[in-house]
Amino acid sequence: MTQPRSMMKIGINMVQNGGHSSGWRHLDADPDIANDFEGYARIIKMAEDAKIHFVFLADGAAVRIPHSNAEELSYHGHIDRFEPLTLLAALAAITSKIGLICTASTTYNEPYTLARKYASLDHISHGRAGWNLVTGWSEDESLNFNRDTLMEHAQRYARANEFVDVVTGLWDSFDDDAFIANKASGQYFRPEGMHVLNHQGEFYKVRGPLNLRRSPQGHPVIAQAGSSVPGRDLGARVADIIYTGQKDLQLAQEFFADMKARVAAAGRDPSQVLVMPGLMPIIGATEAEAQARMAELKSLVHPEVGMQLISKTFGDLSHLDPEDPVPLPLPESNGVKSARDQWERRLREKPMTVRQVYEEISLSSGHCVVCGTVETIADHMQRWFESGACDGWNLMAPYFPSGAEDFITKLIPELKRRGIFHREYEGETLRANLGLNPVPDLKNKSNDGRSKSDDRISMSN
Amino acid sequence: MTQPRSMMKIGINMVQNGGHSSGWRHLDADPDIANDFEGYARIIKMAEDAKIHFVFLADGAAVRIPHSNAEELSYHGHIDRFEPLTLLAALAAITSKIGLICTASTTYNEPYTLARKYASLDHISHGRAGWNLVTGWSEDESLNFNRDTLMEHAQRYARANEFVDVVTGLWDSFDDDAFIANKASGQYFRPEGMHVLNHQGEFYKVRGPLNLRRSPQGHPVIAQAGSSVPGRDLGARVADIIYTGQKDLQLAQEFFADMKARVAAAGRDPSQVLVMPGLMPIIGATEAEAQARMAELKSLVHPEVGMQLISKTFGDLSHLDPEDPVPLPLPESNGVKSARDQWERRLREKPMTVRQVYEEISLSSGHCVVCGTVETIADHMQRWFESGACDGWNLMAPYFPSGAEDFITKLIPELKRRGIFHREYEGETLRANLGLNPVPDLKNKSNDGRSKSDDRISMSN
Ligand SMILES: Cc1cc2nc3c(=O)[nH]c(=O)nc-3n(C[C@H](O)[C@H](O)[C@H](O)COP(=O)(O)O)c2cc1C
Ligand SMILES: Cc1cc2nc3c(=O)[nH]c(=O)nc-3n(C[C@H](O)[C@H](O)[C@H](O)COP(=O)(O)O)c2cc1C
Numbered sequence A, B: 001m002t003q004p005r006s007m008m009k010i011g012i013n014m015v016q017n018g019g020h021s022s023g024w025r026h027l028d029a030d031p032d033i034a035n036d037f038e039g040y041a042r043i044i045k046m047a048e049d050a051k052i053h054f055v056f057l058a059d060g061a062a063v064r065i066p067h068s069n070a071e072e073l074s075y076h077g078h079i080d081r082f083e084p085l086t087l088l089a090a091l092a093a094i095t096s097k098i099g100l101i102c103t104a105s106t107t108y109n110e111p112y113t114l115a116r117k118y119a120s121l122d123h124i125s126h127g128r129a130g131w132n133l134v135t136g137w138s139e140d141e142s143l144n145f146n147r148d149t150l151m152e153h154a155q156r157y158a159r160a161n162e163f164v165d166v167v168t169g170l171w172d173s174f175d176d177d178a179f180i181a182n183k184a185s186g187q188y189f190r191p192e193g194m195h196v197l198n199h200q201g202e203f204y205k206v207r208g209p210l211n212l213r214r215s216p217q218g219h220p221v222i223a224q225a226g227s228s229v230p231g232r233d234l235g236a237r238v239a240d241i242i243y244t245g246q247k248d249l250q251l252a253q254e255f256f257a258d259m260k261a262r263v264a265a266a267g268r269d270p271s272q273v274l275v276m277p278g279l280m281p282i283i284g285a286t287e288a289e290a291q292a293r294m295a296e297l298k299s300l301v302h303p304e305v306g307m308q309l310i311s312k313t314f315g316d317l318s319h320l321d322p323e324d325p326v327p328l329p330l331p332e333s334n335g336v337k338s339a340r341d342q343w344e345r346r347l348r349e350k351p352m353t354v355r356q357v358y359e360e361i362s363l364s365s366g367h368c369v370v371c372g373t374v375e376t377i378a379d380h381m382q383r384w385f386e387s388g389a390c391d392g393w394n395l396m397a398p399y400f401p402s403g404a405e406d407f408i409t410k411l412i413p414e415l416k417r418r419g420i421f422h423r424e425y426e427g428e429t430l431r432a433n434l435g436l437n438p439v440p441d442l443k444n445k446s447n448d449g450r451s452k453s454d455d456r457i458s459m460s461n
Helices: A037-049 A084-092 A111-124 A139-143 A153-171 A229-238 A249-265 A287-299 A303-314 A337-349 A354-364 A374-386 A402-417 B037-049 B084-092 B111-124 B139-143 B153-171 B229-238 B249-265 B287-299 B303-314 B337-349 B354-364 B374-386 B402-417
Strands: A009-014 A054-057 A099-105 A129-134 A179-182 A187-189 A221-224 A241-244 A274-283 A368-372 A392-396 B009-014 B054-057 B099-105 B129-134 B179-182 B187-189 B221-224 B241-244 B274-283 B368-372 B392-396
Touching: A009 A037, A009 A274, A009 A402, A037 A084, A037 A402, A054 A084, A054 A129, A084 A099, A084 A111, A084 B084, A084 B111, A099 A111, A099 A221, A111 A129, A111 A153, A111 B084, A129 A153, A153 A229, A221 A229, A229 A249, A249 A274, A249 A374, A274 A287, A274 A354, A274 A374, A274 A402, A287 A354, A287 A368, A303 A337, A303 A354, A354 A368, A368 A374, A374 A402, B009 B037, B009 B274, B009 B402, B037 B084, B037 B402, B054 B084, B054 B129, B084 B099, B084 B111, B099 B111, B099 B221, B111 B129, B111 B153, B129 B153, B129 B241, B153 B229, B221 B229, B229 B249, B249 B274, B249 B374, B274 B287, B274 B354, B274 B374, B274 B402, B287 B354, B287 B368, B303 B337, B303 B354, B354 B368, B368 B374, B374 B402
Parallel strands: A009 A054, A009 A392, A054 A099, A099 A129, A129 A221, A221 A241, A241 A274, A274 A368, A274 A392, B009 B054, B009 B392, B054 B099, B099 B129, B129 B221, B221 B241, B241 B274, B274 B368, B274 B392
Antiparallel strands: A179 A187, B179 B187
16 A cells, blocks of 8 residues: 655645635636535546545635725635535535545634544545644634634644644544444443543643544544644644645755654654645646736736735735835744745845735745646656655645646646656545555554553543 | 415434434344444435425534443443534535534534534535524533533523524625625625624624625524523524424423414514424334334333433432332433423323333433324324424434334325425525525615615724
């Protein structure tokens, strides 16, 4: 089941109306797709036919555009989106192979609820579920959850570390073979196969067990998308996939090497943690056509939207003209620290105007945009993959559906032709398809082979 | 679209392995169905073919059996269940007409998250979503959510009242026609169609708006399942369906009249709130066959399971023998007060042994069990319906799949033959099929026809 490292992994990143915040304005865009389940379903089925490893859904529990009133907000195409786990569950019923990964924040959820939901999705999809663990970055979310401010960065990560341990602990509530449903004896499960968590930590108190048998993957795949030091360390300790925004080959190689070293330092096998940056391909029949497409996409950005987006990372710049240079230093960020630091580094080397920055952010929210023919884009992907910058990609479309159809029908076949993308799903579960080892249950995890039942704690209360 | 009152409404109540806690032991039961999405899917499709109004999923976020250790628990068939909203989303993708109602507690969820999830389900299912609002009753749940005890009854309902107002407020974040996606102007929605909630109450602070356009039903259907006075008042104020456990015709008539009076007192139309008790039909070709079936089902209850179940309402009775009479008075309940009060009343009139009580609870957890031929069961349903005891039924099967197949293929056709159950879905949404009026958006709700946009509050923060 192990796959040669020569094969890159690919996910399709579905974001409401597309990765480009103004992509919905494109002539070819279906501007209602954010709200169209059947539209999503068609794209996912195409992606599955092309053997894309997983669909990936970002999330935010708010209209996350600060410093805005309704007039300004109204130009923004990233307003309406389905709650992603609800959407993935529906997509699970009409697909059979493609992985289903979505985002949920440790800052605004309860671990018991989250553990149940992903385990349920893993059951319903027969082993295709994944959780993109985030701690959030926007003030706007906190205002929807009884808070006045975004929780502080260090505390968000402290909670996230405890949260994920509770979740994985709950996923191990029962051994894989605990449920026997013996009609004659009346025994529904073997009591020694149940493990009550009894977690009492700094932030959470959760007794368990989960009211659900262990799911096909045992632990649904965990992705992690924070790139600050605490984010990297959390990822190194618990994640199967590191999702990241990387635009520069050398920085990406540094990030890749750093992540793999942290994984090794955490006592895990570096090949078992996949670093997968986002990438938005802008495909043309010729380089010139691709460049024209990119320019067209940039021209769609309404200045109001640009100013809103830039303020996420750069603070309020509404007093500036779009043609003014971005002033340095950037304000300290309690949100996405890694994005702030990358911009600071870039702008120190080469100043940019407010408009140049917001056009870039608007296009792909911090991810690499590669513009060219199928060949030159595949070259780029292959170069990064083969030079230790990534294990694969999370592909983004500027708008739907044709932005995604483009890379599914043109780019993916080229990668297959080059022998750097698989032609068939390797296994039955997302873990197997990603070349990740199974996660044994508690009984099989114990080194001495001794059943853990002796540690079982009575539930009497 | 209004339907004659001569037509009863019917839901199918899906509970893990069936309504009977030991039904999985029956020869015909599929004991793995709690964990089998395709098994659920087959039953729901049958129910849809039979024009059953909705599927209804109860829920609990815990293994909810107190005073137990793993050995005792292991006899219990109600241990594993899918998280219900995840399950309903998957079922939405493979059905097109049947309503999809599931339970979520106001005690352990955040209103923003819950509003998003049900609105998303309503979108994905094109207007078939419903929320069964509960405040919970079990200590065991509280132990999974950072608490040491179940929150006090009055406080649970105070929070529930505020919670539901936040949820419905968020569902009205946008007018139905707010989203215009005007590619030329770049305007994605009309700003005057957005309404920011800015809720600041005793328990919740939620700014809004929901990051999702208004869903097909506007407000997904709300069911309410608490029967204490605060529960009834909450239901009268906000619910479309009252789900209740009623075993005695006269008490059911009293409950029905009381609920309709409370609805009228709350300024609403009593015909717009449907009282739907649970009912478990045990069908035989003859009365004798049905009675034998019932006796067989009762005999499946392992005494450990019986003792666990009885303790939910009666406190710990483990010091008693199953043949001992249940001692009165019953302990005061912080859980399901209405169940405690009904039992107290019944046992004062006619004492029962511990075994008799737990066999009854085990069979249907407090719902009416009607045992007989298709004709006598239909008689019972018709009598209750026509004598002001209910607007319809939430049908339960003791086990799956054949327990449900029985009533879908035998009982439902009889009700159609009698002209008291519809032969076709009347409309496109669950509301329409239940004969409930649409819920207008805020713009259309304002009496003077004036747009609410003047009240819109800027989101600047
Ligand atoms: C590539 C990438 C994708 C992310 N996706 C999301 C997302 O979908 N939802 C979200 O709330 N946060 C998302 N985040 C932010 C994470 O929540 C993370 O907690 C935040 O970046 C702060 O951590 P950091 O400073 O370690 O990056 C993402 C971050 C990155 C770098
Ligand atoms: C018919 C019926 C069904 C119920 N279903 C659920 C359920 O699925 N999950 C749950 O947590 N509580 C359920 N409850 C309990 C409600 O949570 C309610 O909050 C509880 O009964 C306490 O309120 P009460 O004293 O008003 O009945 C149900 C109650 C009744 C009467």
